[in-house]
Structure formats: structure tokens, C-alpha cells
Amino acid sequence: MLARSAVRALSANSRTFSSSAVRQTKVAVLGAGGGIGQPLSLLLKTDPLVSSLSLYDIRGAPGVAADVSHVDAHSEVNGYPADKLDEALDGVQVVVIPAGVPRKPGMTRDDLFNTNASIVRDLAAAIGRVAPTAHILVISNPVNSTVPIVASTLQKAGVYNPARLFGVTTLDVVRAARFTAGIAGVKPADTPITVVGGHSGATIVPLLSQNAHGKAITGDVYKALVHRIQFGGDEVVKAKDGAGSATLSMAYAGAKFTNSLLRGLNGEKGVITPTFVESPLYKDQGIDFFSSNVELGVNGVEKIYPLGPLSAEEEKLLEACLPELKKNVEKGKAFVESLNPPC
Ligand SMILES: NC(=O)C1=CN([C@@H]2O[C@H](COP(=O)(O)OP(=O)(O)OC[C@H]3O[C@@H](n4cnc5c(N)ncnc54)[C@H](O)[C@@H]3O)[C@@H](O)[C@H]2O)C=CC1
Numbered sequence: 495m496l497a498r499s500a501v502r503a504l505s506a507n508s509r510t511f512s513s514s515a516v517r518q519t520k521v522a523v524l525g526a527g528g529g530i531g532q533p534l535s536l537l538l539k540t541d542p543l544v545s546s547l548s549l550y551d552i553r554g555a556p557g558v559a560a561d562v563s564h565v566d567a568h569s570e571v572n573g574y575p576a577d578k579l580d581e582a583l584d585g586v587q588v589v590v591i592p593a594g595v596p597r598k599p600g601m602t603r604d605d606l607f608n609t610n611a612s613i614v615r616d617l618a619a620a621i622g623r624v625a626p627t628a629h630i631l632v633i634s635n636p637v638n639s640t641v642p643i644v645a646s647t648l649q650k651a652g653v654y655n656p657a658r659l660f661g662v663t664t665l666d667v668v669r670a671a672r673f674t675a676g677i678a679g680v681k682p683a684d685t686p687i688t689v690v691g692g693h694s695g696a697t698i699v700p701l702l703s704q705n706a707h708g709k710a711i712t713g714d715v716y717k718a719l720v721h722r723i724q725f726g727g728d729e730v731v732k733a734k735d736g737a738g739s740a741t742l743s744m745a746y747a748g749a750k751f752t753n754s755l756l757r758g759l760n761g762e763k764g765v766i767t768p769t770f771v772e773s774p775l776y777k778d779q780g781i782d783f784f785s786s787n788v789e790l791g792v793n794g795v796e797k798i799y800p801l802g803p804l805s806a807e808e809e810k811l812l813e814a815c816l817p818e819l820k821k822n823v824e825k826g827k828a829f830v831e832s833l834n835p836p837c
């Protein structure tokens with residue numbers, strides 16, 4: 495039988511081993527009381543790479559936290575009301591932001607700008623102050639503008655690191671895989687589709703030709719598939735008929751992207767997925783942010799991949815994407831600059 499002191503030493507060692515083998519991460523959700531925030535918080539609670547969850551909202555976060563905290567996963571959960579943003583951000587390494595208003599039928603994502611721009615800017619300023627090295631995952635629309643708003647806000651605060659800022663475009667990737675698989679009669683796992691550009695209508699560019707099943711889809715079926723991927727959000731807004739936009743599929747996509755980032759931060763190699771980041775790909779055309787395949791690693795963005803071979807149709811989609819994306823990105827940057835123009 496082992497002496498009691500030897501047992502204590504062994505269990506101390508195994509604790510040390512397990513905590514260094516898998517880095518556990520404190521994650522905050524800002525907007526945790528909302529349609530996306532609630533199911534996203536639940537899914538993050540079940541992610542073994544999350545050690546602690548900080549749930550913040552101007553309404554209802556302590557209740558959501560009390561509820562989610564009963565799930566028998568190991569992470570601890572705390573909820574913070576409107577006046578406790580700084581406490582919610584204390585010590586977090588990853589912040590996911592689904593705060594802001596969703597669309598109603600007849601609206602574009604850009605119609606959300608007037609309300610969501612200042613919400614996202616204020617949250618970014620708090621992150622810059624309290625958790626300046628956190629990785630920030632922006633869900634709030636219009637993503638094409640809210641990501642530049644976060645970047646410019648952090649830049650002003652002198653703490654911007656482009657390797658740590660991500661627009662979450664995973665729902666486009668999820669939809670592209672699902673819709674393509676449905677047409678091809680295969681599993682979504684067989685139709686991983688790279689989606690590039692931005693996250694609204696014509697700025698969403700699915701590269702179907704890079705997948706064997708996607709490439710086989712042509713003519714009117716191809717056109718309808720591209721339209722459905724680009725306007726999948728509108729499909730949900732219409733079906734919800736005034737009650738908001740995609741929440742459950744977005745929570746799934748948000749949890750999926752967060753898990754990819756956490757795996758990268760943990761040192762896993764080869765974690766590659768599309769995300770909207772500061773990118774060199776179209777900087778020569780004045781577009782600072784672009785979504786393409788990105789390798790995620792210990793520093794966040796490790797490598798930004800070029801688009802690869804495009805079909806003639808995809809070249810045209812890209813041509814339509816770039817001017818609209820440029821406008822959206824510039825609008826976000828101008829919003830922050832206009833508040834305090836550079837001398
Ligand atoms: N990136 C993407 O693919 C997608 C983005 N979205 C966007 O996500 C956002 C949220 O959508 P839903 O959850 O459906 O809306 P929701 O209205 O159900 O929830 C938003 C939550 O944000 C909270 N909030 C508002 N101001 C806040 C602040 N200053 N600080 C913290 N929390 C604040 C509200 O109290 C509310 O609980 C919308 O802008 C929507 O367009 C939605 C689907 C997909």
C-alpha cells in the first residue's frame with residue numbers, strides 16, 4: 495500500500511499534469527441574455543476547453559447564468575448585470591459578442607448599424623481597458639462593419655492586435671455545407687465549403703468549385719444554391735415573421751468557431767476555418783478586412799490563406815462582393831473616427 499504522503503504527491507502531480515496538458519480558458523459572452531446568447535452560453539458550458547464562463551447582458555444575465563450553471567459540466571458560470579461589465583471581463587481570454595438588435599423582415603443587416611455600432615464600440619472600449627489581450631469574436635451585425643469598429647476602437651486605446659479579432663462567419667459555412675449536402679444527397683461532413691468575403695448578401699461568396707460535390711452542381715441549381723447561401727439569413731428572418739433572426743443555428747455556429755479557436759490556442763495544429771479578419775488579401779484595393787480560410791493557433795490568427803482556384807462564376811461573385819464590402823468596412827472605420835477625428 496502507498497504511504498499517505500506518496501498518494502498526496504501523486505495526486506498533486508496528476509493535477510499539475512492535467513492543467514498543463516490542456517489549457518483551460520475563461521470565456522465571456524456579452525449579450526448572454528439574448529436569442530443567440532442563451533443557447534450559445536449553454537453550448538459553451540458543455541465545451542471541455544472552457545474552464546469558466548462570464549455571462550453579461552444589460553438584461554437577464556444572472557438568471558441565464560443560474561440556469562446554465564446547473565448543467566453537469568466542470569466549468570464554473572457567473573452572471574453579471576448591466577452595471578458589472580468590468581467584473582464580467584476580469585481575467586477573460588476569449589470574449590464572444592452577440593449583443594445588439596436583430597433584423598425584422600424587410601431590413602438589411604446594414605439597417606442595424608445605427609443601433610449596434612455604438613453597442614459594439616462601447617463593449618470593445620471596455621474590453622480594451624479590462625482585458626486588452628483577450629481574443630474577440632464578433633457576432634453582432636452588420637459584421638462587415640462591427641469588426642472594423644472593434645479594431646478602430648482598440649487601435650485608439652493602443653491595444654489592437656489583429657491576430658486576436660475575428661468576425662464570426664461560421665453560420666455561412668454551416669449553411670453552405672448543409673444546403674450543398676442536401677442537393678448532392680451526401681452528408682454535410684462530405685461538403686465542407688469555404689465561404690469567403692464578408693457576412694451579408696452579395697459579400698458572401700461560397701467557393702463551391704473547390705469541393706467535388708459542389709463542383710458537380712451547375713446551371714439553375716447552382717444559381718439557386720448560391721442565392722440560398724447568400725440569403726440564408728433572410729430565409730430565417732422571414733420565417734420568424736418579426737420575432738428576430740437566426741438564433742439556434744447561430745449559437746451552434748458560434749460555439750463551433752469558439753471551440754476551433756480554443757483548440758488552436760491549446761496548440762492543436764491544422765485548425766483551419768473561414769473567419770473575417772484583418773487581411774492582406776485585398777488591402778491593395780483598400781479593403782482591410784476579408785474572410786478566407788485562417789489557421790488558428792496559440793496566438794489566434796497564425797496564417798491567412800489565399801482563395802485558391804476560382805471558377806468563372808466565383809470570379810464574378812467576388813467582383814460583386816468587393817465594392818460592397820469596401821463600403822461596409824469604411825463605414826465602420828469612419829464611425830469610430832468621426833467621434834474623435836485624427837488631428
Ligand atoms: N454573425 C452572424 O452570423 C449572425 C449575427 N446575428 C446578430 O447577432 C445579434 C444578436 O442577435 P439576437 O441574439 O437574435 O438578438 P436578441 O435581441 O435576442 O439579443 C441581443 C441581446 O443583446 C443584449 N444587449 C443589447 N445591448 C447590450 C449591451 N450594450 N451590452 C450587453 N448586451 C446588450 C440585449 O439585452 C439582448 O439580450 C444581432 O445583431 C444579429 O443580427 C444573428 C445571426 C447570425
Ligand SMILES: O=C([O-])CC(=O)C(=O)O
Binds near residue numbers: 731740
Ligand atoms: O440574417 C440576419 O440578420 C442574421 C444573420 O446574420 C444570419 O442569419 O446570417
